[in-house]
Amino acid sequence: MLKSAARKIFNEKRRAATAQERSRWDDLILIQFQTLPVPDIHTLFTYAAMEAEVNTDPIADYLHFRHPSLQIAYPVCDFETFTMQAVLSTADTPFILNRFGTPEPRMDGAEILPPEQIDLVVLPLLCFDEQGYRVGYGKGFYDKFLSDVRPDCIKIGLSYYEALDEIEDRNPFDVPLNYCVTPHRTYEF
Template structure:
């Protein structure tokens, strides 16, 4: 399946999710996430879900990580449209978030943390394949960022849907996931 075909198909599938389905699937995703055998996590990088796009919220997963790793630092992306790059801003309970021009909630203050200091990254996606490659919104922002991580950092995708067999137009710029979690199971790559 081509990225463009996957993007169109899974945007449609996601649009058809009911609130009840989403609530149940979010609970099941948390249960699956709790089964991951992760080493201690000191710094996690997440994303703020876009509700209108029915993206998977990471709030419960981060709550679990904070419970398991007291003192964990959590960062969120800030996107620069001029360069098509993003940076990770450390956040805390006083961090103010503001919606940018793309409808993404971003921290307005905080300290930038280099990618190499991240232990775990939760990655948004539309779909993924059985080889760990993901399809996002098509700008390559996450792939450019993920290339800068340490080799031992955990890259975890979250999906309401099971994988497609193969995304046929991946290239050398695509960074595969280490794991993808669905409501039904954990995929390890």
């Protein structure tokens, strides 16, 4: 399937899902996530979910419980360069909506976490394939960012839907996932 077709299909599927369905799927994804062999980590880069995305709050809470000194960072996007920074956040960090409605931590005096210091990344996606390649929203923010993380950084996608056979129009700069967690199974690549 081509990325453009996948974006259309999976955006429609997510819009059609009810809040109750998404809430149940979020719970099932957390259960699946808890079975992953996550080593001792010190830094997590995750996203604050928009309305139709997998809720990452329970996953961040779970990882923080398992690793009490865990530092958690969230993306702040630059829409001129299609890049992003990992901004360290706490429970007290205020979040604002960017121009696309994505929650981001406020930058006032924020500390930036360099990509090479990140141990685990939780990524948003619309869909993914059996080889671990994801389809995002089409701006390349995450692939650009992931090109700077360490090779041993664990990359985990979260999806309400199972894998496609293949994304046919992958680019050389697309970075594959190590795992993708769905409500019904965990894929390892």
